Amino acid sequence: MRREPPQRFPDYGPLMFPAAMLVVFFVIPFATMIAVSFFERQQGGFYEPAFVFDNYGRFLSLFFGKVLAFSLFLAMAVAAACVTIGVPFTYLLSRSSRGTQIRWLVVLLSILSLSEVMIGFAWSTLLSRTAGITNLFAMLGLMDAQALTPSFGAVMTAMTYQALPYTVLVLYPALVRLDPTLTEAARTLGASPVRAFFTVIVPALRNTILATLIMVFIFALGSYLLPQLLGRPQHWTLSVLITDQAIYQSNMPFAAAMAVFLVLVSLSLVGLAVYAGRQKEAA
Amino acid sequence: MSGLILSNVTKQFGTFKAVKDVSLSVPDGTFVCLLGPSGCGKTTLMRMIAGLDLPTTGSVALGGEDITQIPTHKRNLGMVFQSLALFPHLTVGENIAYALRIRGIDKAEQKKRVDELLAMIHLPGFADRSVGKLSGGQRQRVAIARALAISPKLFLLDEPLSALDAKLREAMQVELRQLQQRLGITTIVVTHDQREAMTMADTVVVMNGGEIRQAAAPVDIYRRPADSFVADFIGSTNLIPFQADDRGQASIFGSTIEGFSLVGAKAGTISVRPEDVQIVTEDASSVTGTVAFIRDLGGTVETFIEAGGQQIIAVASPRARPDVTIGQTVGLRFDPETSVVLAR
Numbered sequence: 001m002r003r004e005p006p007q008r009f010p011d012y013g014p015l016m017f018p019a020a021m022l023v024v025f026f027v028i029p030f031a032t033m034i035a036v037s038f039f040e041r042q043q044g045g046f047y048e049p050a051f052v053f054d055n056y057g058r059f060l061s062l063f064f065g066k067v068l069a070f071s072l073f074l075a076m077a078v079a080a081a082c083v084t085i086g087v088p089f090t091y092l093l094s095r096s097s098r099g100t101q102i103r104w105l106v107v108l109l110s111i112l113s114l115s116e117v118m119i120g121f122a123w124s125t126l127l128s129r130t131a132g133i134t135n136l137f138a139m140l141g142l143m144d145a146q147a148l149t150p151s152f153g154a155v156m157t158a159m160t161y162q163a164l165p166y167t168v169l170v171l172y173p174a175l176v177r178l179d180p181t182l183t184e185a186a187r188t189l190g191a192s193p194v195r196a197f198f199t200v201i202v203p204a205l206r207n208t209i210l211a212t213l214i215m216v217f218i219f220a221l222g223s224y225l226l227p228q229l230l231g232r233p234q235h236w237t238l239s240v241l242i243t244d245q246a247i248y249q250s251n252m253p254f255a256a257a258m259a260v261f262l263v264l265v266s267l268s269l270v271g272l273a274v275y276a277g278r279q280k281e282a283a
Numbered sequence: 284m285s286g287l288i289l290s291n292v293t294k295q296f297g298t299f300k301a302v303k304d305v306s307l308s309v310p311d312g313t314f315v316c317l318l319g320p321s322g323c324g325k326t327t328l329m330r331m332i333a334g335l336d337l338p339t340t341g342s343v344a345l346g347g348e349d350i351t352q353i354p355t356h357k358r359n360l361g362m363v364f365q366s367l368a369l370f371p372h373l374t375v376g377e378n379i380a381y382a383l384r385i386r387g388i389d390k391a392e393q394k395k396r397v398d399e400l401l402a403m404i405h406l407p408g409f410a411d412r413s414v415g416k417l418s419g420g421q422r423q424r425v426a427i428a429r430a431l432a433i434s435p436k437l438f439l440l441d442e443p444l445s446a447l448d449a450k451l452r453e454a455m456q457v458e459l460r461q462l463q464q465r466l467g468i469t470t471i472v473v474t475h476d477q478r479e480a481m482t483m484a485d486t487v488v489v490m491n492g493g494e495i496r497q498a499a500a501p502v503d504i505y506r507r508p509a510d511s512f513v514a515d516f517i518g519s520t521n522l523i524p525f526q527a528d529d530r531g532q533a534s535i536f537g538s539t540i541e542g543f544s545l546v547g548a549k550a551g552t553i554s555v556r557p558e559d560v561q562i563v564t565e566d567a568s569s570v571t572g573t574v575a576f577i578r579d580l581g582g583t584v585e586t587f588i589e590a591g592g593q594q595i596i597a598v599a600s601p602r603a604r605p606d607v608t609i610g611q612t613v614g615l616r617f618d619p620e621t622s623v624v625l626a627r
Contacts, residue, residue, distance in 0.1 A: 179366055179368060181364045181365075181366050181368040182368050182370065184335055184355075184364065184368065185362070185364055185368035185370075186370075186381070187335070187354075187355040187356045188333055188335075188355055188356075188358075188360060188361070188362040188430070188439075189356075189361075189381050189382035189385060189429070189430075189432075189433075190356050190357075190359070190382050190385045190386055190433070191356055191381075191385050192354075192356050193356075195356075195385065196356075199381075199385070200370055203370075203372040203373075204370065204371055204372045206372065
C-alpha cells in the first residue's frame with residue numbers, strides 16, 4: 001500500500017484531536033512552567049510575573065552540581081542494570097515455550113500495577129534489619145541480621161525492580177521477531193552459545209538496546225520517591241529537590257527552573273546518544 | 284572408517300517420532316540429497332548431523348570419530364539455512380569472515396580468504412556491501428561462501444534454494460553441484476524438490492514418515508524404486524495391481540501377461556513409468572483399456588487410458604504419437620524390463 005502525504009489542509013483533520021490534547025495537556029503546562037521559572041518569588045509562597053535569571057543562577061553551585069551529577073549517574077546506572085539483566089532474560093524468555101512466556105509476562109505486568117510507594121515500602125521492609133531477607137541468611141548462619149537500607153544499593157535495587165518490566169516489554173517484540181536461526185548459524189560457524197549471543201544477538205539489536213537505555217534513563221530520572229524512602233540525603237536526586245522546593249518550600253519559580261534545566265540536560269544527553277548511534281551505524 | 288556415518292539414529296519429540304532408527308553412510312566427497320515431503324524428518328535428521336538437535340538414541344560419526352555429543356560449534360562444519368540467516372549488522376565481507384574471526388585468525392589472512400571466496404561465488408568487490416542490499420541470488424551465494432570459509436569437512440544445506448525463483452534455482456543447482464565437485468567436499472542437501480535432488484546428488488535418500496525408504500543413485504531411484512511411495516514421489520508413475528497364480532504367472536485386470544515371472548508373490552503392485560507404457564492393438568497378451576483423454580503439450584503427448592477401473596497414463600514424444608482417438612479400445616503392454624515389481 002502506498003501512503004501519500006496529506007495534500008490539503010482538511011487531510012490533516014484526523015490529527016486535530018491528538019494535536020489539541022497535546023497542546024492543552026503538554027505544551028501549555030510546559031510553557032507555563034518555563035514562564036514561571038523566570039518569575040520572581042514572593043515571601044509567603046507566591047510569585048509574581050517578572051523576567052529574572054535568579055532562579056537559574058541559584059543552582060550554579062557545587063551543591064546542585066553534585067546533585068545533578070548524582071541524578072544522571074543514578075539514572076544511567078539503573079538503565080545499564082536494567083539492560084544488563086533485561087536483554088539476556090528477554091532473550092531466554094523469547095526462546096522458551098509459549099506457556100512459560102505468558103506466565104512471566106503476566107508476572108512482569110503485575111509489577112506495573114504496583115505504585116512507587118508500595119514498591120518503596122515493600123523494599124524497605126525486605127531490606128530492614130528486623131524483618132528483612134538478612135534474617136534468612138542469619139538463620140542459615142551465614143551472617144548477622146543487618147539493615148541494608150538506607151543505602152545506594154537499596155535505591156538501585158528498587159529502581160531497577162521498578163523499571164525492569166518496562167525494559168522487558170520494550171525488548172520482547174524485537175527479540176521475538178529476531179530470526180532464531182541467526183544464533184544457530186553462528187553456532188555452526190564455530191561460536192559457542194555465549195559468544196553467539198554477544199557477537200550476533202546484541203549487535204543485531206543495537207538500536208533496540210539503545211532505545212531501551214534511553215527510555216529507562218528518562219524513566220529513572222523522574223523517580224523522586226524511592227531515593228527518599230530507601231536512600232540517605234546524599235542519594236537524593238534532582239527530582240527529590242524539585243519536589244521539595246515545589247511542595248514543601250513553596251518556591252515554584254526555583255522548582256520550575258530546576259525542572260526545565262533537568263529536561264534540557266536529559267534531552268541533550270538523549271540527543272547525544274542518538275547521534276552517537278547514527279555515527280556508528282554510518283561507519 | 285571415514286565419511287559420515289549415522290547409526291540407528293532416532294529423534295523423539297514428546298510422543299512423536301520425527302526420525303525412526305535411521306542408518307546412513309555417506310562416503311567422503313559425495314553429494315547426498317535428503318528428499319521427502321514436508322514433515323518426513325529430513326530437516327530433523329540434518330539438524331542432528333549439525334548438532335543443533337541431539338538424537339534420542341543412536342550415534343553420528345564423522346571421519347571415524349563419534350561426534351554425537353560434540354556441540355555444534357566444535358564440529359567444524361558449514362551450514363546454509365533455509366532463511367540464509369545472514370547477520371544483518373555485518374557487511375558481506377564480515378559475514379563471510381565470521382567463522383575466521385571467531386577462530387582468531389589474523390586480519391590480513393581473513394581478508395585474503397574473503398577475497399578468494401568472493402571470487403569463487405562470482406561476487407568480487409562485494410566485501411563492503413551491506414547484506415540488506417543484495418538480491419536473492421547474491422544473498423544465497425554469500426551464505427554459501429560464509430559456510431565454506433573454514434573449508435569444512437562437511438557442508439550442510441537446508442532447503443537452500445527454496446526462496447529463489449524457478450529459473451535462478453535451476454542455475455544455482457548446477458552451480459552448487461559444480462562447486463561441490465571442484466572442492467570435493469562431502470555435501471548433504473535437504474530438499475523437497477525431486478528435480479533438485481536428481482540434478483545435484485550422487486545419492487538420493489528418499490524419506491517418508493521419519494524413515495529412509497530408499498537410498499540410491501538418482502537413476503536407480505527413478506528406474507528401480509524400492510516401494511510405491513518412492514515410485515510415486517519421484518517423477519510420475521502408474522501403480523498397477525497384479526495377481527499371480529501358483530506357477531508364478533501374472534495377470535493384470537484379468538488378462539494374463541506373458542514375460543512376468545513373479546516368484547513368491549501372490550499379489551502386489553507394479554510401477555510402470557508413463558514413457559514405458561506401450562499402446563498396441565488389442566490382443567491376448569495385452570491389457571484392454573479405453574482412451575479417455577489426450578493431452579498434447581507440444582513437447583510430449585499424454586494419453587489417459589481407462590483400464591480396470593483406474594487411469595493409466597502413457598507419455599510419448601510427438602513423433603511417436605499413438606494413432607488413437609478418444610473412446611477407442613486399445614491394448615496396453617508393459618515391458619518386464621522397464622516395469623518394477625514393488626514389495627508393497
